[in-house]
Amino acid sequence: MAMLTLGILGSGSGSNMQAILDAIQSGKLHARIALVLSDNPDGYILERAKNHGIPAELIDCSPHKTKFAEEIQKETADKLKRAGVDLVCLAGFMRLVKNPLLDAFPARILNIHPSLLPAFPGIEAWKQAIAAGASETGVTVHVVDSGMDTGPMIVQKSVPIDPSDTPQSLHERIQIVEHQLYPEAITTYAQRLEL
Ligand code: GAR
Numbered sequence: 001m002a003m004l005t006l007g008i009l010g011s012g013s014g015s016n017m018q019a020i021l022d023a024i025q026s027g028k029l030h031a032r033i034a035l036v037l038s039d040n041p042d043g044y045i046l047e048r049a050k051n052h053g054i055p056a057e058l059i060d061c062s063p064h065k066t067k068f069a070e071e072i073q074k075e076t077a078d079k080l081k082r083a084g085v086d087l088v089c090l091a092g093f094m095r096l097v098k099n100p101l102l103d104a105f106p107a108r109i110l111n112i113h114p115s116l117l118p119a120f121p122g123i124e125a126w127k128q129a130i131a132a133g134a135s136e137t138g139v140t141v142h143v144v145d146s147g148m149d150t151g152p153m154i155v156q157k158s159v160p161i162d163p164s165d166t167p168q169s170l171h172e173r174i175q176i177v178e179h180q181l182y183p184e185a186i187t188t189y190a191q192r193l194e195l
Pocket residue numbers: 010011012013014015016017045091092093094112113114122123124125149175178
């Protein structure tokens with residue numbers, strides 16, 4: 001398989017980006033991260049990427065709190081194209097990706113979500129799972145379409161919920177699974193697409 005060029009979009013601490021990088025460095029994932037973009041100037045993901053020498057840039061979405069405006073999506077797509085990205089990985093990116101970004105990377109954008117979709121889409125899915133009294137939740141990696149946490153699933157793994165779980169303890173256990181699953185799902189999907 002040829003070397004895969006990844007672009008990563010995130011809004012948070014970037015632990016999933018770190019897991020992807022670790023998988024690359026240990027030879028489990030045959031890829032490189034060409035560019036990391038974040039809409040959050042305070043998220044650790046940009047600093048984390050820079051600490052590893054990976055080009056990392058803020059995408060300025062202000063003044064919108066949640067909207068990902070069309071012209072900013074166009075700019076984002078252009079940056080990713082210029083960096084030679086073949087697969088875009090959303091890693092805790094909290095804005096809805098639509099056109100023109102989706103059209104620029106058809107079936108080439110993946111997302112990781114902390115639940116067994118279609119259960120608990122949206123934000124803080126681990127809190128939703130506890131509030132619903134569920135006995136298990138999990139992790140899904142899927143291809144992004146224009147919906148919120150919809151799109152064809154690549155892989156899912158369940159995580160049991162203990163009655164003593166707090167949102168934090170559950171999210172921590174979910175993240176351990178995420179960090180293993182995302183690099184594996186990227187490999188599976190890239191092989192399927194012969195990227
Ligand atoms: C992860 O748990 C990810 O699944 C979630 O945000 C967290 C980001 O953590 N994403 C979503 O909820 C998307 N709907 P990270 O910045 O440490 O990778």
